[in-house]
Amino acid sequence: MKIATYNVNGINARLPVLLRWLTETTPDVVCLQELKAPTEKFPLNAIQEVGYQAIWHGQKSWNGVAILSRNEQPTEIRRGLSGDPDDTQSRYIEAKVNGILVGCLYLPNGNPAPGPKLDYKMSWFTRLQAHAATLLDSDVPVVLAGDYNVIPTELDAYRPERWLEDALFLPEVRQAYQSLLAQGWTDALRQVHEKEAIYTFWDYFRGAFTRNAGLRIDYLLLSPHLKPRLVSAGVDKEVRGWEKSSDHAPVWVELTD
DNA sequence: ATGACGCCCTAGGGGCGA
Numbered sequence: 444m445k446i447a448t449y450n451v452n453g454i455n456a457r458l459p460v461l462l463r464w465l466t467e468t469t470p471d472v473v474c475l476q477e478l479k480a481p482t483e484k485f486p487l488n489a490i491q492e493v494g495y496q497a498i499w500h501g502q503k504s505w506n507g508v509a510i511l512s513r514n515e516q517p518t519e520i521r522r523g524l525s526g527d528p529d530d531t532q533s534r535y536i537e538a539k540v541n542g543i544l545v546g547c548l549y550l551p552n553g554n555p556a557p558g559p560k561l562d563y564k565m566s567w568f569t570r571l572q573a574h575a576a577t578l579l580d581s582d583v584p585v586v587l588a589g590d591y592n593v594i595p596t597e598l599d600a601y602r603p604e605r606w607l608e609d610a611l612f613l614p615e616v617r618q619a620y621q622s623l624l625a626q627g628w629t630d631a632l633r634q635v636h637e638k639e640a641i642y643t644f645w646d647y648f649r650g651a652f653t654r655n656a657g658l659r660i661d662y663l664l665l666s667p668h669l670k671p672r673l674v675s676a677g678v679d680k681e682v683r684g685w686e687k688s689s690d691h692a693p694v695w696v697e698l699t700d
Numbered sequence: 701a702t703g704a705c706g707c708c709c710t711a712g713g714g715g716c717g718a
Contacts, residue, residue: 456707480708552716
């Protein structure tokens, strides 16, 4: 079973690229972030035409997350994280599909830092940690996939020294991510490719992609049940080179069935 | 230090991303 995550940066602007990628690589389950579309403008028909069912949580202009599945309709378990009734941003959706609980998340960016956006990022992180702990306690196989907006280590940025003041690389942000991992999650891509510089994002400026000036900020975290089922993991880097591409590339894991 | 690009929308420039 192949499970993928892809920050599309606008699902309607990205539709031709998304449909081509789905058709060519046929992942079984897909987490999407940054739909940048209200719920009623989700292109369900086009996605169904290439063989996928979907659940999604949209929002006008910003954010927005979805879970796609081939053939089987995902069963929605929750949308949003508990712990802040005033949080109206669409950044988390969770479903049961193919016997796995899949959490799809878009963690806040946090820039400019310091400031209210970093505060929101850190409090969202705390809420995610709390929810992730309950998922582990529930004793079901879980994948937590998405855009974490964290550069975990120096290996994960083309020029780490340039990111020291940035909300993606601040010590407290990296620490929050390490605390999450320490609950018992496995970063699937790093498990398979221990020492390789592998990126999932290249900005649109300065020919970043052709220079391979990228970051690794999108991951799939596996619960302990799933770690022994991990077969391989990778990034569909070529998709970033397609015309009208997102600034992120899809990331995937292959698990035994 | 800034801006480069590309998405969104009260559609023209401004906000936001990372």
